[in-house]
Structure formats: C-alpha cells, structure tokens
Amino acid sequence: MNYEKFLSSEVTTENDGAMALADGAVLVAGPFRLDMRERRLTRDGVAIPLSGKPLELLEFLMKGSQRLINKDEIFERVWEGRAISEAVLTTAIRQIRAALGDDARNPAIIETVHGKGYRFLIPATSAARGARLTSAAAPSHARRRAAPAIFAAVLLLAFLLAAVIFSRAGSRPASPPAKSIAVMPFADLSPEADAAWFTEGLTEEIVTSIARTPDLRIASRRAAETAARDGATPAALRDRLGVATVLEGAVRRTEGRVKVTAHLFRTSDGFQLWTQSYDRAENDVITIQEDIAVDIARALDTVLDPSKLAAMMKAGTASPAAYEAYLIGVAFSRRNLLGGDIEDARRSAAAFERAREIDPSFSNAHWRAALAWFNNETRMDSKVFGAEFSREERLTAYEHRVDAAIATASNEIDALKYRSSRASMRLQLKPAHDLMLQYLKARPRDIDAWEQLATLAAYAGDRRSVARAAERVHALSMESGWPWSRAVTISVMAMKPELAARRARAQLRVNPDNATLNYQAHRAFLWSGAIEDAKKALVYVRSSAMAEENKLLAEMRQACAEGRIADAARFRERIEPIGDVAARWQAAQLMGDQADANRILAQFDNEEGLPTLLQFMFHPTFDATAFPALMRRLEIEGVRPVRPARMPMACATVPAA
Template sequence: MSFFAELKRRNVFRVGIAYVLVAWIVLQGIDFLVDLIDAPAWVLQIFFAAAAIGLLSVLIFSWVFEMTPEGLKKERDIDRDRSIAPQTGRKLDRVIIAFLAIAVVVLLVERFSQPARIDEPVASARSTSPTADSAEAPTNAPPKKSLAVLPFVALSNGPDDEFFADGLTEEILNSLAQLPELRVTARTSAFAFKGQDLPVQEIGETLGVGHVVEGSVRRAGERLRVTAQLVQAEDGFHLWSKNYDRDYGDTIAIQEDIAEQIAAALDVVMDEGKRDSMRRVGLRDPAAFIAWQKGTLAAQIAHGTVDQIPGLLEANAHFEEVLEHAPDYAPAWVAHSDPYGHILNDSATGESSLDDVPESMVNTALQMAANDLAKAAEHATGLDERAGAELDLAILTGDFYDIRRRLEAYLASEGCDHAQWVDPVATVFGFAEQVIDRLGHVTACDPLWSTVVFSRARAALWNGQTERARDIIAMVREQSSHPWLDLIQVRSYIIDGQLESARAEIDQARSMDPFWRKQNALMLAAASGDRDNMTRLVELAYEDGSRSGFFDLQFHAMSGDREAANRVAARIDQDAYGPLPLILIINWCMCGAPFDLEATPNLAAEIAEGGLPWPPAEIINFPLKQW
C-alpha cells in the first residue's frame, strides 16, 4: 500500500481538515475578543502560532494512534481485520460537514454585519484613502491607529532652523504614511496647527485622529537635539517619548528611528519590506527638504493673493533647488509646473499680471508645464499619483481623446493625491457627483486643505446641493482664512435665491480680498438683474486700468450681451492654450454656456474629440442672460 493510501486509511487527511476548520472558527472568536478589549496585535499572533504547532501535533497523533472500542491504541498494535478506521472516517466526515457549515455562517455574519467603515479607514498621504463622506460626517471615535504629526518646534534661531524642523516633521509624516495599518493626516492639515498652543484633545477632535506626535529641534553647529513624543489625543497620555543627541549628519537616521518607534508604539508589526517602503519616500536630504519647505511656504502665500505669479516664481526657485538634490521627487515637479499654468491662463485671457514676466517665459510656458507634468508622471510613486499627473498633462495640452473614460477611471480612485486641472473640467462636463466623492477621499486624508475643500464645495453647487456645499466648507472655515471659501457661501445663497443673505455674507466676510468682494457684488447684481449696478462694479474693479478677459467674458454673459461675450471668447480660443481657460471661465460663471460654441472652434474640436456634452448646466439663473 502506498504512503498516500495509508495516510488516507488512517484518516490523517480527515483529522487535519477537521482541525483546521475548528481552529479557524476559534481564531475568529479570539480575533473578535482582541479587538473588543483593544489587545496588542501580538496576542492574536501567539494564538495563531499555537494553532499551527497544534496542527502538526494532531497529524502525527492521528498517524500513530487509532480510536478503538477499547479506547486509544497505537495503530501498530491493532489487527487490520478488526480496525474501525472506516467507521471513524465516516464520523469525521460528518464532523467536517458540521464545522464547515459553522464556518460558512461565520463568514456570512462577518460579510453582512460589517458596517461601512467610515470611522476606521486606512489612509495615508499616498495610499488608499478613507471613504469619501468621512470628512463630512466625522464619528465620535477616531480610528485606533490614526495620528497627526504636528510641526516640530524649532528651539534655535538659525536662518534655516525652522525650515529644518518642518522638513524633519514632513519626512517623519511621509514615512509613517507608507504603513497601511496607520491613518496619517497629511501635511496641509497637520501644519495648520503650527504655532498654536492648543490642547491635543482639541487637535485630535478637529483632525479626527486618536494620536498626536509632537517634538522639538535644537541645532547648535553640527549638533542636534531632537525630542519626539507620541500622545494619546483623548487623555493626553504619553505612549512614547525619546531624546536624540546626534550629529547633523545623522538626521535621516533620527527620522527613521522616530518613525519606527512610533509605529511600534501603535502595535504595527515591522518587517524589512515595510522599512524599505518607508525609506523609499520623501527627500532623505536635509538640504532638499529645507528648500521644499521654503518653496511650499512661498507657494502657499502666493495662492492667497490676487496676482499670484510673482510669488509662484519665487517658490519655483526653491523647487528647482529641491530637484537639484532629488530629481526623482514627483511632488516637486508638480509644484514647479504651477506658475506656468497661471502664466498660460493669464496670457490667453489678456491679464495685465504678465507685465513683469519675461516674454521668453510666456512663450515657453506650455512646454515647461508639459515637461514638468511628464516628469511628475514618470517619477510618481503610486498609480493614483501617476494617473493624476498624466490626466493633468492631457488636459493642459488639449489631448481630449478618450477623456471621458480617463476622467471616470481617475474619479473612481480613492487615493489621497490631488490633480490640478481635473476637478474644474470634470465638474463642467457632468461629473460633479464623482468629483465630490473623489475629493471626499482627499479631504479625509487632509481635512484642512482649503483649496481642495473649496473645489469639493463648488462641485456640490454644480450638483445642485447648496446645503451640502455649505456643510463642506463649514468644516474648515474656522481654521482657514482662504477667501474662496467665502465665495462658496455667497454663491450658495445666490443659487437659493437668498440674495439678502448673500449680500450680508459679502459685507461680513473676514477674508475676502477687495477685488473678490467686487466680483461677488457683481454676481449678486447680475442675479438681481441690475445692469446699471453691474456696469458700475466693473468700472470699480478695473479702476486701476487693468483688464481681464476672464471676468470680461463672465460680465458680458451675466449681463446678456451675447455678441460681446462671443467676441471675447473667440479671442481667447485663438490662443494655443485657449480652450482650457474657457472651461475654467464656465466653471466660475456657473451660467450655462457663457458663449456660443460656434464662436470657439478650438474648444468645439476638443469637446467633439472627447465626446463631452454641451451646453453645460446652468447653475445660477441670471435674468439678463436669455440664452
């Protein structure tokens, strides 16, 4: 008799299958209890190891012994003619069937009783994000393994010490974000608390995290003293803390150790694969991450001004330094492309903001932006990041072939990365609901990223959900002074026909630039059908002698001057980059088609190539506009 046949005769296979089913069911119960009492992950691992060892023991036991009517005997002492192994096998078959049924029931209970995990998503700055609605409807209990890394405090006052502290913080954050077990709040939201002496409980509640990482950095010549601590947000209990007294050259080693120690304190089981993932991200070069912090700050300041290009070009000088040290850092390529996009928009719409920009830069802006986005796609570390860069590149260069499928695929993703040009294009051409969902994942990772919150709220307006738009911006208005959030509030009231509420919002908006205040007042006058007031407001907006095709076109459309609107639109369309600015104007106007498509043949060709709908939806009804 073969060895396989002998194993079968002695019921070794049946015993093994029965044992595996019983062990699996028992481990499910232990797993439930481990979660219930919040026990460390190693508890379940010990039970699993014991079960694996037990399987080997049971198999050996079933080979050596046999159950007989007289009790347990060694198999070698039993007469084959008197063996009851076949009867025992049939009993084991019934046992296997019974426990298999129990296992199926357990699986079904898990499958259909599992709640939508809005409160415990797995997220990171560059990994799968939480569900889209979690940022809009936070739960009382944050995920157990969630944290925010707050900017480390610079205790020395060297010229770059604060940027160094911020850079070290972001490197730690990026490393922790690679661990799928952790949900890590992204940089924009974590850094929103810089310089604020707030209780960790309040910070944890605002960001929806269970833990906060704090620290400080003191630099004296080539010596560093870094202090880091992991604090439980609910009660301020310190789970871990450590001081590092090292040389400046040990910066990366310090960062790696802090990230690993924090992960271990949160019961993340580390292996070489996870450590390798953590090492592959970020800049890993103090000079590079100092330059990145300088560029990020300059770009942030620039985006809060009306004339953004000078500040963005200043930021680019720092991003170029980053790329000298780290030419494969995709976020720096994306950031470096930003001012060229603004130059292209302003050039196509005839803005006066280009007066101080060299003509050679204006002429090569499209090539520069396209090159930057191509580099960003080439060096992207994740599929969503690469898809976003490639889609932005296609929109920027007017490659609308198969654009619907590409938009649908990107908007269905759940990453934390955010493309620059996708949102306005997708919103205009009927994807508003998908934009809301997609940006919900981004804001769940980075809840205080005000420009993304603005884009999501604007998509809600396009989707006819004014109350939802107000709810979205309400989450960040206390922490952010970005003027565009006030724009959403004003426009939501105009759409609802609450013109007095819109007027009161314009008067009391704390962060609205005078230029934007006039633009909102212009839209309110248009919604009231007050042509005389509209004309007066336009003259006030351009009292410094500057003109803007971007706002001229909206003014003509809202005031009902179809011929003038078509004339401005045709001029913009003739620019090599013209179609995208026209889409952006549609997105801002919310007035349906601000011009006739026949007046813009280049845009018409892109819309036809992409199979996109026309005309766009009319979100705000302006009485003077009759088409």
C-alpha cells in the same frame, strides 16, 4: 581614469553582450555598485543620489555594458514603450552623468553615439548580494539608503505606534475612535526663530500623508492649531478633537545642525507612549527617517505591510537642500490658500523650481512646479507667472516639467497622474480621463487627483461625474482636517448649488477666516440664493490679501444679486484694466454681456490657444458652440458639450443656447 583595476571578477556576457545576472545580484562597474533591489547606487561605498527613471536607465546600460544600445530599445525597456520625447532621455542621461561624475565631451563612463544611442564604457559584472568592494572599504554611514525626509519619519512612527496601540485596544470601548490621531503644529525652537517655514511645511506634509492612510482618522488641522494655542490638556484634546492619540514635536536648527524631537501620547490619561530625539548635520538630515524606521521596527517587534510602509516614505529626493526647498514650497502654498495672496503663490512656485533644479530626479517637485505654469487659467492663482511670459512659453514650460515628472516617477502608478494631465493639455480628453481613473483605482484617497478628474469630467460634459468628484474632494479633505475650498467650487460647477452651500458652511465651521474658502463660499451662497450668508463671507474677502480683481469680482456678484446694477457696472469698469482673461470674462457674463464674453475668449479659438480655451469648459456657463475650432476638436474627441447654464445672480440672465 582606468576603471579596469577596480574590477574584482570577470565579466559574464551573453551572445549579444548584455549581462547575465543571477537572481538578487548587484551590478559592479569599476568603483560603482548598483543594487536595484535596494534602489541604491554607491561609489567606493559612498551613496550617490539617483532615483526614478535615471536609475532604471543606468541599470539597463550597465547590463549591456560596452554594447551600443539604441534609443528605441531604451524607450521600450525603460519607459515601457510610452510616447516619450528624446528630450526626456537626454535629461536622464545628463542626470546620470552628473551623478557619476562623467564629462559628455570627453566621456569615460557613458558614450553618446549620435543619432543611434548610448554605450556604457566600463565593463560590468554581477556580484553576490552583501559582497564588499575590494577597492575601498565602505564607511559605516554608507549603509544607510537615501531616504525621503523627516516628515515621513515622524509620520511613520506615529502610524506604527498608533497601529499597535489600536490593535491592543481590543475589547475596550472606542470613544473617541481608537484609530484617530491629531498632529499638533511642530514648534520652532531655533535660537533665531527662523525655521518657521521648515516646521510649517513639515507639519503640513505629515498631515497630508496621514490623510492618505485609510485606517487612521485625523483631526482637523485648524482645530489642532487652536487647541495648541489654548494649551489644552490631554483630556481636553480628547474631548475637543475626538482623538485617541496626539503627535507633537519640535525642530531646532543651529550651527549647521538640525534636531527633531517627536512625542506620541495618549489622550485618555496623558501617558507618553513614545519619545525620541534625532540630531543630525544639516546635510545629513534625511537619514533620520531610516534610523526611526529601524527603532520602531525593533520597539514593536512586528512585521509591517511593505506597501503601506513604502506609501509613507515618498518625499522622492535624497537631497537635503532639495527637500528643504520643497518644504518651503509647501509652506507658502498653504499660506496662499489661507490668505489668497498671489505673492505667496509665487514664492511657493519659486521654491518648487529650486527643488527640481537642486535634484533633477525629484518627481514631486517637477509636478508641483508644472502646475504653477499652466493648467490653472481660470483659477485665482493664474497670475503666478505674469505678462513676462507668453501663453506658449508657459505651456512649453509646463510640458517640460510634466515630462520630467513622468521620466523621474518612482513607479508607474504615480506616472499615470502626470500622464493624464499632459494628455488633457494636448486635448487628448478620453485618454486623459482613462489614465486618471486608472490612477484613482490605485490611489483612491488622492484629493488632488479627484479634483483633476472633476475637471476632465467637466470637459466631457459629464456633470454627474463632476458631482461625484466634488463629493470625494469634500469628504477626503474634511477627514484630513484641512478642507479644500475647491470642493465647494466643483460642487457649483456640477450645478449642485444647494449642496455647494452646505459644504461651504461645513468647511467654514473648520476654517472660518480662510480667505480663499470665503471667496468660493461667497459664490456658492449666491448661486444657492443665500444672499445674507454671502454678505458675511464677503467681509472676509474684502479684508484679505487676495488679488484686487478677485475682490472686485466678489463685490460685483454681490451687487448683481442685490439688484445694484450701477454698482456692478462700476466694479466691472475697475476690473477691465487690471483683470486677467478669466476675470474679464466672468465680469462680462455677470453683466449679461454674452457677446463680449465670447469676444474675450475668441483669441484662443485656434490650435495654439485651444489648451487655454478648453479650461473654460469647467464653468457651466461656458458656451462651447460659440467657438468653431473648439467644436471641431471636441467632435474629433467624441465630446458633446452640454448646454450652458444660467448664472442666477447675474445682473441680466445669461441666455441659454
């Protein structure tokens, strides 16, 4: 195809062939128009989904159109000189070609010069902002930017309306707190009632996003669900949930269309502050967000903090299909946390995999998919990908997805978290720690990041920092209305058993029948000596859908704590043939068989296995001195491992080194 005929002006170049752009200009090359201020790419006026690093790379190539740009220059300018593999660059180029409709074997847009770099073949020029393409009139719907997703939209309206209401509260007594909101479960009104996963994931994403906003207090998710089932009145919601406003909504999917209705009302008198319905074709569902943003801006007649607004619109994809797959992943992840069923974890991982395959520039999907492959060797959900994949294959898959998350991250701050995780898997412990601290300085309310920092601090033997991270995970998750059981786990690993037990009791008051929480609470109670409390938690673990080896471990802990050594030994025998490495290692320690515990992990004491062995350093009972290769690596990293702690409920005490 001859793209020259689409040009409406002469190409202006500098001596090196790179384009000289006026401030605020857009790039035009043939039928393509790239506006980096709006981060929007169109072809003949029709929006093309492309974001993150691929979009930035396209801008750089267009600025140097018809000039060979070598790979080193690309890495320096687009990835700011970071150590990125060539596979990441190749993936980004492939995504650009897919978006533009180019053929790598017979390129008309981007040429590969093997061993050197790439050349953007179409002459590019700058155009004034707002100028129209002469080749085709852009349809009116193309004026919409690709937006994140429905959940951000509803969240946005809730926050903005609540903010105005709260600012007008003025001198009025604030009881409940003025800046407080409850998000009720969105209802599935679809004829076949088959969109439960969508509504569940939508509600979860709204709650999670609101929790990152420091000036809004959100009610407990479980309390909101219970109140919804009870049909509580506005006054009852005010008293039971302690909130001034409530957001509720419904989703209806039928005949290829999605309708989302949202309502915000005041609990003091039930007055409905705002209501709106949005009806879209399924393939146009994401544009609802922009329409809501415009409606709210007009209704409030106010100027918003752009950084706060941007923080709420961060789904990270312009693909409805990718977003739906992502929501399925979120929904099944939550179900796994509730019931401990490994099948839900597998369904969640598969959904995140689909999301990243549908939209290769979906950074969040890459990240969530990566965590299912590796980085959880000692956790309950470590069997998401079983024996069909070797450890090396899982680590490779993890690194590939983390690299993709870094390459497609919409900003450098988000990339810091991904880079930290990758560095830790490469045993670069200090850089990993420093990167995570940088990230948390910018994102202090990211619960997931505090959990990662706890792990990194444990690797460094810094139990004080582990305890600090546990406090933040607990406090932030309780504020969000959805307590994280990992706060209890981290508190135990920080050697704060009494504090772990108190946090477990606080979380169980919110989520008393959460299987994963009861499992972690059971261990915390035993570490603190609260055997009777542990018995109560064990009842929930027994009736749960979690993996059999986890149930047996809990039974074994209880038996040891009660002095039933013979029973504990029988539980260990049942764990041996079915348990993963972490389960068999813990069982050996519970029986006081430290030699066998070390033997189980000795297979990882080599260069290939160290990323796995390192993860066991999270446990205070782990003895790093038993593993020479690990000790040599820790010495290189300047890490002095702490003395292993004793397990108080063990059938025989684990000896300290």
